[in-house]
Amino acid sequence: MAAAWAAGDLWVLAAAVVAGVVLVDAVVRRAHDWVRVAALGAERRSRLPPGEMGWPMVGSMWAFLRAFKSGNPDAFIASFIRRFGRTGVYRTFMFSSPTILAVTPEACKQVLMDDEGFVTGWPKATVTLIGPKSFVNMSYDDHRRIRKLTAAPINGFDALTTYLSFIDQTVVASLRRWSSPESGQVEFLTELRRMTFKIIVQIFMSGADDATMEALERSYTDLNYGMRAMAINLPGFAYYRALRARRKLVSVLQGVLDGRRAAAAKGFKRSGAMDMMDRLIEAEDERGRRLADDEIVDVLIMYLNAGHESSGHITMWATVFLQENPDIFARAKAEQEEIMRSIPATQNGLTLRDFKKMHFLSQVVDETLRCVNISFVSFRQATRDIFVNGYLIPKGWKVQLWYRSVHMDDQVYPDPKMFNPSRWEGPPPKAGTFLPFGLGARLCPGNDLAKLEISVFLHHFLLGYKLKRANPKCRVRYLPHPRPVDNCLATITKVSDEH
Numbered sequence: 001m002a003a004a005w006a007a008g009d010l011w012v013l014a015a016a017v018v019a020g021v022v023l024v025d026a027v028v029r030r031a032h033d034w035v036r037v038a039a040l041g042a043e044r045r046s047r048l049p050p051g052e053m054g055w056p057m058v059g060s061m062w063a064f065l066r067a068f069k070s071g072n073p074d075a076f077i078a079s080f081i082r083r084f085g086r087t088g089v090y091r092t093f094m095f096s097s098p099t100i101l102a103v104t105p106e107a108c109k110q111v112l113m114d115d116e117g118f119v120t121g122w123p124k125a126t127v128t129l130i131g132p133k134s135f136v137n138m139s140y141d142d143h144r145r146i147r148k149l150t151a152a153p154i155n156g157f158d159a160l161t162t163y164l165s166f167i168d169q170t171v172v173a174s175l176r177r178w179s180s181p182e183s184g185q186v187e188f189l190t191e192l193r194r195m196t197f198k199i200i201v202q203i204f205m206s207g208a209d210d211a212t213m214e215a216l217e218r219s220y221t222d223l224n225y226g227m228r229a230m231a232i233n234l235p236g237f238a239y240y241r242a243l244r245a246r247r248k249l250v251s252v253l254q255g256v257l258d259g260r261r262a263a264a265a266k267g268f269k270r271s272g273a274m275d276m277m278d279r280l281i282e283a284e285d286e287r288g289r290r291l292a293d294d295e296i297v298d299v300l301i302m303y304l305n306a307g308h309e310s311s312g313h314i315t316m317w318a319t320v321f322l323q324e325n326p327d328i329f330a331r332a333k334a335e336q337e338e339i340m341r342s343i344p345a346t347q348n349g350l351t352l353r354d355f356k357k358m359h360f361l362s363q364v365v366d367e368t369l370r371c372v373n374i375s376f377v378s379f380r381q382a383t384r385d386i387f388v389n390g391y392l393i394p395k396g397w398k399v400q401l402w403y404r405s406v407h408m409d410d411q412v413y414p415d416p417k418m419f420n421p422s423r424w425e426g427p428p429p430k431a432g433t434f435l436p437f438g439l440g441a442r443l444c445p446g447n448d449l450a451k452l453e454i455s456v457f458l459h460h461f462l463l464g465y466k467l468k469r470a471n472p473k474c475r476v477r478y479l480p481h482p483r484p485v486d487n488c489l490a491t492i493t494k495v496s497d498e499h
Contacts, residue, residue, distance in 0.1 A: 028055055028056070029052055029053070029054060029055060032053045032054065032055060032056045032093070033052055033053040035056075036053050036093060036098050037053075037098075040394055044385070044392055044394060047387070047391060047392035048091055048391060048392055048394075049087055049089040049090050049091050049100065049389070049391035049392075050084035050085065050087060050090060050091070051080060051084060051090035051091035051092050051101070052091075052092065053091070053092060053093040053098070054092060054093055057096075059092060059093030059094050059099075060076075060092040060093060060094050061094055061095070061230060063076060063079065064076050064094065065230070065479075067079075068228075068478040068479050069477075069478070069479065071475065071476060071478070073376070073404065073478045074404070074405070074408055077101065077103050077402055077404075077405045080092075080101065080103075081103075087389060087391070088102070088103060088104035088106065088107045088388075088389040089101065089102050089103070089104075089107050089388055089389050089391050089393075090103070094398075094400065095123035095124075095125070095231075095398070096123070096124070097123075097397070097398045098394075098397050098398065099397065099398045099399070099400055100388075100393050100397055100398070100399045100400070101399075101400050101402060102388065102399055102400065102401050102402065103402045103405035103406070103409075104389070104405075104406065104409070105406050105409075105412060105430065105431075105432035105433045106389065106432060107388050107389050108401045108402075108403070108406060108432050108435060108439070109431050109432030109439065110388050111380055111388065111399055111401060112380075112401065112432075112435075112438065112439040112440045112442070113431075113439065113440045114386070115140050115440065115441050116383065117382065117383055117384060117386045118380040118381065118382055118383065118386075118399060119139070119140065119380065119381055119383055120135075120136060120137060120138065120143075120379065120380060120381070120442070121379045121380045121381030121398045121399065122136045122137065122378075122379045123231070123379065124231075125226075125231035125239060126227060126379075128243070128246070129223055129226060129227060129242050129243070129246050130227075130298070130301060130302050130305070131246075131294075131297070131298025131299075131301050131302065132298065133292075133294055133295040133297075133298035133299070134298040134299060134301065134302040135147075135299070135302055135442070136302065140441070143441070143442065144441065145285060146299060147445055149279065149280070149283050150276065150279070150280075150299070150303070150445060151445045153276060153279055154203070154276075154303075154445055154446050154448075154449055155445060155446065155447070155448040155449055157352065159449075160352060160448060160449065160452055161351075161352055163199075163203060163449065163452070164349070164350060164351065164352060164355070164452065164456070165349055166199065166202055167199055167452065167453055167456050168349045168350050168456055169349070170195060170198060170199055171195070171456050171457045171460050172460060174191065174195045175460055175461065175464075175465055175492065175494075176494075178191055178492040179465060179492045179493055179494040183492070184491070185470055185489055185490065185491050186489075186490065186491075186492065187486070187487035187488065187489055188316055188319070188467065188487070188488035188489070188490045188492070189312065189313065189316045189483055189484070189487040189488045190487045192312040192313075192315050192316050192457075193217075193308060193309070193312035193313075194217065195312070195457075196307070196308040196311040196312040196315070196453060197213070197216075197217050197220075197304075197308040197312075198213065199307075199308070199311075199453060200303070200304055200307035200308045200311075201213055201216070201304065202275075203275065203276060203307070203449075204275055204276040204277060204300060204303060204304060204307070205256060205275060205276070205277050205300075206275040207275075208256065212252060212256065215248065215252050216249065216252055216253075216304065218245075219245040219246075219248045219249045219252070220245070220249070220304070220305055220308075220309070221245075222238075222241045222242055222244065222245035223242050223245040223246060223249065223305065224242075224305070224309060224480045224481070225238045225241065225242060225479075225480055226238045226239045226240075226241060226242020226243070226245070227242065227480045228479045228480045229242070229479075246301075249301050250297055250301070253297045253300050253301065254293065254297055256277070257277065257281070257293055257296060257297065260277060260278070260281060261281070264281075276300075276303070277296070277300065280296045280299060280300070281296065303446070306444070306446060307446055307449070307450075309374070309481065310374045310375070310450055311450045311453045311454055313372065313374055313481050313482070313483060314365070314368055314369060314372060314374060314450070314454055315453070315454045315457050315458070316483075316488055317368050317371070317372045317482070318364060318365060318368040318454060318458055319457075319458065319461060319467055320467070320469070320488065321364075321367075321368060321371070321419045322364065322458070322461075322462070323466065323467050323469075324419075325419060328364065328419070328421060329462070331360055332360055332361050332364055332458070332462055333462040333463065335357075335358065335359070335360045335361060336358070336361070336459050336462050336463050337463065339354050339357050339358065339459075340463065342354075342357075350456060350459065355452060355455060355456070358455055358459065360421065361455055361458055361459070361462075362424075362451070362455070363421035363422070363424040363425065364421045364458070365451055365454050365455060365458070366421070366424050366434070366436075367419060367420060367421040367423065367424060368419075369434075369436035370407045370413065370434065370436065371407070371417075371419055372482050373403060373404040373407055373408075373436075373482070374436070374481050374482070375403060375436065375437075375438070376402070376403055376404035377400050377401060377402050377403060377404065378400075378401045378403070378438060379398060379399070379400055379401070380398070380399040380401065381396065381397070381398050381399065382394065382395055382396065382397050382399065383395065401435075403435040403436070406432070406433060406434075406435060407434070407435070407436075412433050463496065464494055464495060464496040464497070465492055465493065465494055465495060466492075466493050466495050467490050467491075467492060467493075468490055468491045468493065469488060469489065469490045470486065470489040470490060470491070471484070471486050471489060474486050474488075474489075
């Protein structure tokens with residue numbers, strides 16, 4: 001009897017402890033919510049979107065990281081929809097700031113198109129890593145000035161025509177090397193990232209030696225792992241390693257920049273066409289102002305990172321999706337074979353005219369961008385009180401634009417987890433429903449270059465190669481970008497010598 005009573009007492013005690021923990025959790029969360037919104041006043045508080053601020057200091061960061069590290073990244077926003085309804089905007093506390101989550105096309109479009117009401121609002125930790133003089137922290141006027149300077153040399157017709165030959169040659173050489181008997185299994189993603197990095201360095205810093213390339217590439221790997229991590233600057237944490245990588249990148253790029261300036265001062269002229277570093281060095285605004293070294297370095301860090309990470313990952317996933325869907329593979333291959341038949345015998349390599357004929361392949365790339373969500377979120381900050389979806393976003397609050405939620409919304413894209421390039425047939429998507437490169441004045445300036453790189457690779461792969469993964473059911477890691485944990489370990493086999 002005593003043992004039975006003891007067991008009963010233990011159950012009562014356990015229940016009391018659980019109830020106490022739940023009560024404390026609720027009280028702490030409520031208190032934190034009140035502290036964050038009390039200064040707004042009763043009227044403004046009543047107009048806030050639904051949501052909760054979570055625990056002090058942490059907010060929703062643990063829930064965010066738990067969802068992404070558990071392999072179910074959509075669970076984070078789904079929890080807000082489940083608890084508070086489909087309102088399109090929610091309040092919370094993330095990255096040390098009161099934050100509004102915008103998760104529908106309408107909400108994202110309104111924020112992205114209002115450059116006066118919303119300025120860039122990336123977390124301080126991210127700005128520290130990418131650079132205070134980069135696009136992620138520039139004012140609207142500075143952004144417009146640098147974008148105008150760099151857009152045409154990256155995405156312009158003449159620029160793309162110039163880059164296409166180098167991209168084509170690099171892709172062909174890479175595929176031949178990976179498919180050679182000596183290569184055996186390769187980490188497909190790792191090799192793609194090296195290939196796209198070689199391309200972007202050629203565009204921005206032509207003539208960089210192998211030592212510089214290797215130093216930059218190693219540092220970018222650590223930098224990216226710290227981008228979405230909690231900003232804990234202690235040994236052993238991703239953010240700590242990312243800060244060290246940032247310092248290394250600045251040192252390497254500053255060294256190249258110093259070399260360019262020293263050569264120019266001595267009257268030496270570089271052989272070949274101007275690259276992006278040359279253009280940034282010589283750039284002047286209407287008042288004759290030139291860019292300072294720290295501005296050039298931060299712009300280069302941003303472009304070099306974005307210019308190879310996104311292209312490398314999307315190329316890998318597009319290849320995997322094609323191999324997993326034989327009917328889609330066959331249709332894409334048939335299109336590339338038709339393009340090859342139309343190329344004159346005297347033509348060497350692909351041209352932009354050929355690229356523009358890749359209609360179905362373009363749909364494959366767009367569907368991959370939608371499914372993979374390399375840039376799953378971006379950040380803004382309200383400059384004044386603004387209403388979105390009928391709810392108040394207070395002045396000074398951060399706004400997270402959840403592109404992933406838009407792309408995986410079954411009310412926007414039926415059966416969103418299905419890879420279906422045919423959904424892109426017909427009229428273009430409505431503004432705000434397809435956001436892989438953002439929207440508005442801060443649209444990614446390298447979007448055309450990225451799609452060109454991806455398409456050229458897929459063109460050659462479809463015509464002559466196949467991929468066999470070592471671990472097709474490999475677990476996917478979602479931070480900082482979706483990737484198989486084995487980096488897509490695979491064997492590349494050449495299956496045709498016709499092309």
